[in-house]
Amino acid sequence: MVRKKPLVVLTRKLPDVIETRMCELFNTQLNLDDTPMDKEALAKALATADVLVPTVTDRIDAELLAVAGPQLQLIANFGNGVDNIDVNAALERGLTVTNTPGVLTEDTADMTMALILAVARRLVEGSRIIPESEWDGWSPTWMLGRRITGKRLGIIGMGRIGQALARRAKAFGLQIHYHNRRKVAAQVEETLEATYWDSLDQMLARMDIVSINCPHTPATYHLLSARRLSHLQPHSILVNTARGELIDEAALTRMLEAGQIAGAGLDVFEHEPAVSTKLIRLAKAGKVTLLPHMGSATTEGRIDMGEKVLINIKTFMDGHRPPDRVLPGML
Ligand SMILES: NC(=O)C1=CN([C@@H]2O[C@H](COP(=O)(O)OP(=O)(O)OC[C@H]3O[C@@H](n4cnc5c(N)ncnc54)[C@H](O)[C@@H]3O)[C@@H](O)[C@H]2O)C=CC1
């Protein structure tokens, strides 16, 4: 008997090499023009697919999962963070959920370090000056940024990306501090010369630069609330390449407007792709650097992510446990 190929629905356009392999292995429904799927289109996909491959732009909530057809078995997220999926609701329905951890660690850490440098050294502001014909020549007191060497970097979430950032930051001469759910292995702490802070509030009050690198879960929503943000020192810089929902963005905006912190570098936003006009105004004034969620955006990284998705689907369809299964304890 010939086994029917499973229907795999991709919600977005993936790298060509991945789509080609996907089509060879499975009955694959592509999204050729890359239009993000609305709720109706997602519901349709969940009603027919054996495997759904969503991305960070697709909100797969309990309401949508309730309309999934009985054939749906696997949600193979093209992404590391899984906060776009109600994983508990999916697991309760007996579905398997996978993600793509590890392969975007270095790229995202690079972008985090780039944001730290961009904000501290006014890179984006400076890069506008020559194209806008506003350069009269060098001056001893003009376009001064802040030295990062010797400063204290506080990392919230010392996982894969947090540690990769710490390695880079150490090479730049920053002192590494971190807050995590638990202390990391002694050998990692030793190599990074990292200091653990059990109290996030206390760490925030002592840092020059803070980077957020933990996942967005119900427990971490607005981890940096208005109250916590108020612990930051006026000269400090805040960088977020994790998820927008981790920060009370309105409170951060007010602090930036009032000069209560020196600057921020944001790759992710609370209501992305919408970004508030106030933040855009602050960016134009050089107080904040805004990137359109491009932390993992390298050609190599996106192909590696696609390969992970392929392996997860293939392993699952062959009747084995896929390598990147998301389990309730990980949330
Ligand atoms: N901007 C971008 O394009 C990208 C963003 N990301 C985001 O980065 C996040 C982190 O990724 P990884 O480092 O691979 O994850 P990871 O799971 O290796 O590390 C996360 C760390 O955060 C810690 N953590 C969890 N809750 C915490 C809390 N309440 N307080 C302090 N620490 C807490 C965990 O213990 C863990 O050590 C992802 O969940 C995703 O949202 C990931 C890739 C690309």
Ligand SMILES: O=CC(=O)O
């Ligand atoms: O933000 C991207 C991800 O893979 O997570």
